[in-house]
Structures are given as C-alpha cells and as structure tokens.
Amino acid sequence: MINLEIVGVIIEIIGTITIIVTLIYILIQIRQNSNLIQRTIQSIRTQNQQSITENFNRWREMVLASNNAEIWIKGLNNLDELNRDEHIKFNMIAGSFIWTCWFLYQLQNNEGFLPDVNNALFRDLYKHDGYRKWLLSNENLHTDNFRDFLERVKTSVGSERYQIGESSSLTAGIY
Numbered sequence: 001m002i003n004l005e006i007v008g009v010i011i012e013i014i015g016t017i018t019i020i021v022t023l024i025y026i027l028i029q030i031r032q033n034s035n036l037i038q039r040t041i042q043s044i045r046t047q048n049q050q051s052i053t054e055n056f057n058r059w060r061e062m063v064l065a066s067n068n069a070e071i072w073i074k075g076l077n078n079l080d081e082l083n084r085d086e087h088i089k090f091n092m093i094a095g096s097f098i099w100t101c102w103f104l105y106q107l108q109n110n111e112g113f114l115p116d117v118n119n120a121l122f123r124d125l126y127k128h129d130g131y132r133k134w135l136l137s138n139e140n141l142h143t144d145n146f147r148d149f150l151e152r153v154k155t156s157v158g159s160e161r162y163q164i165g166e167s168s169s170l171t172a173g174i175y
Contacts, residue, residue, distance in 0.1 A: 048107055055100035062093050076128040077164045094134050101125070102146055109145075122150065126157040 063072045068089055075082050075090035082090055101121060126132050132154070139147055 075130045079130040122153040127162045
C-alpha cells in the first residue's frame with residue numbers, strides 16, 4: 001500500500017516545480033514584452049523625428065516655390081505690406097510652419113525632443129514683427145498649453161526685433 005504522506009510530499013514537490021516553471025515562463029514573457037515595448041517606443045520616436053523633418057522640408061518647398069520666398073520675407077517683416085494674394089500665400093506658409101512648430105513643441109514636452117532648437121525657433125518667430133502679428137491674430141487656434149508657452153516666449157523676447165534685412169533662422173532656412 002502506498003504511503004499517503006509520500007504521495008502528499010510528491011504532489012507538493014510537483015506543485016512547487018510547476019509554480020517555479022510558471023514563474024520563469026512569466027518572467028521570460030515580461031522581459032520579451034518589455035523589449036518589444038522599448039523597440040516600439042524607439043520606432044515611434046524615430047517616426048516622429050522623421051515627420052518633423054518632412055514637415056519642415058514641405059514648408060521649405062512652399063517657401064522656395066515661385067516667388068513665395070519673397071512673400072515669406074516680406075510677411076515676416078510687415079504683414080501690412082502684403083497684398084491680398086500675398087497675404088493668402090503667407091497665411092498658408094505661416095500656418096504650415098506653426099503646425100510643424102506645434103508638433104515640435106509637443107515632442108519637446110512629451111519626449112524632451114530638441115528643447116533648445118524649439119525655444120530658439122519660437123524666439124525667432126516673435127522677433128519678426130510680421131510673424132509676431134500673425135501669431136497674435138491666430139492665438140485662438142492653439143491649445144491652452146501651447147498658447148501659454150507662446151506667451152512666455154513673447155514675454156521673454158520683449159521688444160527685441162530683427163531689423164529688415166537682418167538674417168534669422170527663418171530667413172536663412174535653418175529649420
């Protein structure tokens with residue numbers, strides 16, 4: 001006859017081994033999932049960086065098309081000098097640029113992506129009278145946190161302005 005104590009000990013040993021094997025399996029799965037999540041996050045960051053680059057490139061193409069560079073420079077300096085058609089083109093170029101800037105701002109807040117570039121970029125925006133006026137006239141289109149950020153930049157720039165003909169990142173095509 002089989003001793004019930006021995007059977008009980010064997011069942012406990014089998015149960016303990018099963019728990020240990022299950023825990024090892026779960027740890028392996030957690031490690032694999034963590035690695036997958038890290039690779040996915042890195043892939044998304046890379047896609048976001050590529051998207052910003054593509055958006056800035058599209059903006060550059062808009063500026064370089066036809067006589068848009070002249071309109072861009074003219075509008076940066078003084079919106080009031082633009083005629084109706086030029087104003088429409090400037091709005092399209094400026095709108096494209098600010099959405100790219102907004103995306104860059106979001107990445108800066110969420111991922112710490114290029115904070116120095118972002119701050120310098122927005123300071124340049126506010127140093128151009130025309131773009132400053134355009135930004136102020138379109139403030140209601142921005143999210144509260146982005147509007148607050150723009151207000152802080154505007155305050156930090158104060159009365160500092162580029163002179164007509166003075167080069168900036170926006171006229172030199174750095175972004």
